[in-house]
Amino acid sequence: MARLFGTDGVRGEANRIVTPELAFRLGKAGGYLLAGEGQRSNILIGKDTRISGGMLEAALVAGLCSVGVDARLLGVIPTPAVAFLTRETGAAAGIVISASHNPFGDNGIKFFGPNGFKLPDAREEEIEDLIQGNLEVLPKALGAEVGRVEEFSSGVEEYLAYLESLFQGTLQGLKIVVDCANGAASQISPRLFRRLGGEVVSIFDQPDGININHHCGSTHPEALCKAVVEQGAHLGLAHDGDADRLLAVDEKGNLVDGDQIMMICARFLKEQNKLENNTLVVTVMSNLGLRLAMEEEGITVRETRVGDRYVLEEMLKCGAVLGGEQSGHIIFLKQNTTGDGLITALNLLQVMVNTGLPLSQLASRMQRFPQVMVNIPVPDKEQALASPRLAEACRKAEERLGKRGRILIRPSGTEPVIRIMAEGPNRMELEDIVGSLAEILRQS
Known part of the structure; x- marks a missing residue:
C-alpha cells in the first residue's frame, strides 16, 4: 500500500483522495496519539482559502472530538502562523488544511507537533499505521469527555503582533506591491506592511474558494512583475496559497x-x-x-x-x-x-x-546560471525513473555538459510528476537536453 504521508503531509485531489472520511480518520488517529492517548488536550486547526477547506475541517473536528480532544479553530490563516501559535499556546498539536501552491481542486492535511515543528517521519508512520488498522479499538469519548469546539479568533492578531515585533525601524518611504495569491495571506500580509509604515498596493487579495494560486502568487509572478513597474514600487512580494513561501520582484520588474x-x-x-x-x-x-x-x-x-x-x-x-x-x-x-x-x-x-x-x-x-526545468506527468514515478534508456540518456547529457553544468531528475514529493532540471551556461543546449529527456519519460 502506498504511503499516505508525503514530504508535506497528506495531499491530493479534494473529495477523491483527500476525502472527509480520510480527514475524520486523520483527526481521530492524530488526535489520539498527539494528545497523549486519551489525555484531555487541545489541537489548533488552520486552513487556506480553498472551497474544500470547510468540508475537511468539519471532518477533522469530528475525528478529534470523538477521542476527547478539544478543537480550536483559527479559520483562514498562514501555515507558519499555525506552527507559531501551536508552540506559543502550549497546544498538543497544530493541523493545517492546505495544498500550498497546488491548484484549488487539491487539498492537504499536515500536522505540527507541540514544539511547532512538522512531525518526524516516525510519528507520521504511527498515525498512518493506526488509520490503516482498526480505529474502532480506540476508546470513545462519552458524555462530558467529548471534545469541545472553540473559535480561536485572536490567533491572527497574536501572529501579526509577533511579526511586528521582529522588525526594527519603519517601512516609511517604501512602496510595496503584495501578491497574496488569493490565499491565506490576503487579509494579513498587506495589514502587516501598512502597520510598519509602508505604502502597500495589494493584488490578488479577493479569495473566492477557487481562485487560489490561479495565475498569481509565487508560482505565477508575471502579473506582479508588471504591477511593480506600473506602480513605480520599490519591490514586489509574492506569496503562495498558504503563505509559507516568498518570492520578490525588484524595482525594475525582475524576479528575485x-x-x-x-x-x-x-x-x-x-x-x-x-x-x-x-x-x-x-x-x-x-x-x-x-x-x-x-x-x-x-x-x-x-x-x-x-x-x-x-x-x-x-x-x-x-x-x-x-x-x-x-x-x-x-x-x-x-x-x-x-x-x-x-x-x-x-x-x-x-x-x-x-x-x-x-x-x-x-x-x-x-x-x-540558466536552469531549464520541466514537469512530466507519469502514472508510476518509480517505474519511470528505473528506465535504462533514461539512465543512459542522462549519462550522455552529463558527459556533454562536463563540469560546466549538471542534470537533476527527481520525483515530486507532492504531485504525480517527474521533475527534470538542467543547469549550465548555455540555455539553448539545456533546452535541447531537457527536451530529449522529457520525451523519453513521456514514452516510458
Missing part, C-alpha cells in the same frame, strides 16, 4: 527568487554576526551561482534533497539558522520553526532599510 533572497539575507546576517556556524542550508535545486556567491563570502553551504523538512533536519543537525529552497520556502530558525513567507519578507525588507540599497543592487551580487 529564493536563492537570491537567501544570498542577500545570509550576507547581511554574517555582517551582523548572526549567521550561526557561518552556514547556509540549501537543496540540490539551488542555483550554482548561489554556491559560488557564498564561497566568495566565506559562507559554508550544506546541501539536502528537495523538501523544506529535509532542509530543517540539516539545519538542526549542523546548527544553521538560515536555510531554504529556490522556490521561496525559507526558514529563519530563530524566528519560526518552518518556512514563513511573511518572516522572509520582513528579513528582506530589513536588509533594504538598513543598507539603503535597492533590491536590484542587492540581488546582483549573485550570478544566476
